[in-house]
Structures are given as C-alpha cells and as structure tokens.
C-alpha cells in the first residue's frame with residue numbers, strides 16, 4: 001500500500017493514463033495497473049506534469065505598477081527612470097511583502113523554480129538583502145535563484161562593480177550585465193568581461209540581459225557567446241531578450257546563432273514584456289518584439305520562455321501565469337503546429353532544468369521527488385489556450401496548493 005496514489009493522470013506525450021504511487025515523498029511506482037493508497041487523488045484523465053521553471057523575473061520591482069508609476073511611453077528608458085525614483089526609498093519589509101505575494105501568484109500557476117534578477121544599483125543593497133533572506137526562508141516550498149543585476153550598468157555606474165562582487169559574496173547565484181545600456185559599445189564589451197571575470201572567480205553562473213533593443217547594431221550576443229567559449233563556461237550562461245537578433249540580416253543572424261549553439265547558451269525570451277516594449281520606434285510594419293525563438297529552436301539551441309515582470313513600470317500586467325507568456329510566444333513566433341507546441345512546452349519546463357542544476361531531480365520518474373502539478377485540462381493544447389490555475393501543486397508528496405475548478409452554471413435555456 002502506498003501513502004498516496006495519484007490515479008488516472010495524463011502525463012504529457014504519454015498514450016495511457018497512469019497511476020503514481022508515492023512513499024516518503026518520493027515516486028515509488030508509475031503504472032497503468034491499479035495502485036492502492038491510504039490517500040488517493042483521482043485526476044480523471046487530467047494533465048500531470050513537472051512544475052514550470054520561470055527563468056527570468058524581478059521580485060524587487062514587482063507589484064509597483066499604478067497610476068503614479070505609469071510608464072506612458074511604454075519604453076525601457078521611461079521604465080528605468082521611474083524605477084530609479086522608486087528604488088531610492090526601498091524598504092526590506094516592503095520588498096519581502098511584494099516578492100512573497102508575487103511568488104505565491106507564480107506558484108498557484110505551477111511555477112516552483114524562480115530565477116529573479118535583483119537590481120544592485122543601490123548603495124544599501126536593500127532588495128538584495130531582502131531577497132536572499134526570503135530565498136532561505138521559502139526554501140522548503142520554492143526554489144529561488146537570485147541574480148545580481150546592475151540595472152544602471154557596470155561601467156556607466158562604476159560603483160556597481162564593487163556591488164556586484166559584494167552581492168556574489170553575500171550569496172547571489174549568478175551575475176548579470178546590461179551591455180546595451182552602457183554608454184558605448186566598448187563599455188558594453190568591458191561590462192561583459194567584468195561580469196564574466198567575477199563569475200569565474202567566484203564560481204557563479206552568468207545571466208546577461210542582452211540586446212534588449214530594436215537596434216540592429218546592438219551586437220552583444222556574439223560577445224557573450226565568444227567570452228563563454230574563451231572562458232570555457234559552456235552551459236553556464238544565459239542571455240535574456242536578444243531582441244536585436246530579430247533585426248540582423250539573415251546571414252549575420254545565422255553566424256550569431258551558430259556561435260550561440262557552440263557556446264551552449266540558453267536564450268530566455270520574455271514575450272509579454274518584449275511584445276509591448278519593443279518596436280515602439282519602428283515605422284509600420286512593426287517588428288513582432290520577440291527574438292527568433294523558432295529559428296533558435298530549429299538550430300538546436302536551448303530556449304526558455306519566461307513571464308518576466310509582474311505589474312511594474314516596465315510591464316503593467318501579468319498575474320504570475322507563465323502560460324500567458326507561452327501563449328503570446330506561440331502567436332508571435334508562429335509556433336502553432338503540434339510539434340511546435342511541444343517545443344513551447346519544453347521552453348517553460350525542462351529547458352530551464354539545466355540552468356537550475358536540477359536536471360537529475362526534475363521530471364516524473366520512479367525515485368524522483370513527488371513534486372509535480374496538475375491542471376484541469378486533458379492535453380498541452382488545452383493547457384495553452386485555457387491557461388488555468390493548477391488543480392493541485394504537489395511538493396515532495398504533499399499537497400501544497402489546491403484550487404477548486406471553475407464552475408459555470410446556466411440558469412436559463414437559450415434555445
């Protein structure tokens with residue numbers, strides 16, 4: 001007899017419904033045969049899958065959108081200006097409160113691994129202190145990675161170089177840079193060299209905010225790939241956004257993508273914010289905003305989709321539902337075929353597992369922790385268009401979150 005049995009689960013891409021037996025928080029059996037448990041959950045053919053991996057969000061800026069923080073131009077530069085004012089008066093308790101609320105929103109939609117960039121352009125490192133504390137406090141429930149992110153640059157804002165090192169010493173999981181926001185191209189390259197040197201010295205991963213612009217002359221992705229190869233950091237580097245890649249000539253884009261593949265970079269696309277913030281200055285026809293995720297995938301490059309901002313001056317919407325981001329990507333990248341939907345599914349699940357160093361323990365297999373999520377849908381296509389909350393979130397064999405399915409009742413007959 002098992003402690004718990006999940007009955008009639010539809011695992012992604014499996015033909016038969018499966019029953020899962022759990023002992024001591026671990027998956028002890030997966031079978032088409034009936035299993036008996038002290039406690040049983042009948043999913044009735046609904047989807048059961050590993051939790052989502054959110055590869056790029058911000059928990060310091062989160063839930064600050066409002067009338068007084070409205071970004072009226074919708075541009076990155078206005079968002080940065082508004083945030084610059086807000087961050088002067090950050091308090092640890094306020095950061096923790098907003099971050100916890102956002103983490104709960106993400107978790108209710110099935111995200112159990114969160115990579116959050118924290119702006120370190122603050123002499124007191126208030127947000128960093130709050131989020132490193134929260135990371136420890138919430139560790140039994142959610143896997144939180146903190147990225148030291150110098151929003152104001154590493155060369156343009158020279159004090160950020162010391163702060164980056166300090167952040168790493170305090171426990172940040174990875175270092176970042178924003179080369180396209182440095183004053184000059186040369187400074188952008190220097191900022192990357194500095195970020196990589198810190199990562200190398202302290203044994204950390206790198207996650208660059210790269211080419212988040214519609215400027216075809218923003219060519220930092222090739223620099224990120226090139227330094228990764230030189231420093232032998234293949235597989236430990238991610239680059240978010242990479243919007244300029246969309247505007248490169250096909251010949252140059254092909255060269256860059258080959259280099260990205262060689263460097264084993266993970267490209268993180270943030271379709272919600274990218275689609276609203278990019279192409280603001282384009283004449284018609286306007287760019288679609290997101291990078292070339294279809295071509296990157298065809299090239300065999302590891303691509304992830306992330307929710308990114310949740311109600312901030314950078315992006316005023318978002319409710320923690322990463323499926324909204326996936327849905328947006330499906331449309332903007334023209335990835336509606338069934339094989340393409342499979343790719344999109346991997347972009348919010350297993351493709352992030354490497355970056356999180358959880359590849360060995362991620363998935364639904366015998367011997368792995370019984371950590372998974374179920375949705376009130378029968379397949380991946382339904383999941384993408386309905387975008388529901390999780391029916392159950394299981395963490396190490398225990399139900400952590402339960403959401404009653406929505407019910408609609410007609411009180412009159414129309415015909």
Ligand SMILES: [Zn+2]
Pocket residue numbers: 056057058270308309
């Ligand atoms: Zn972001």
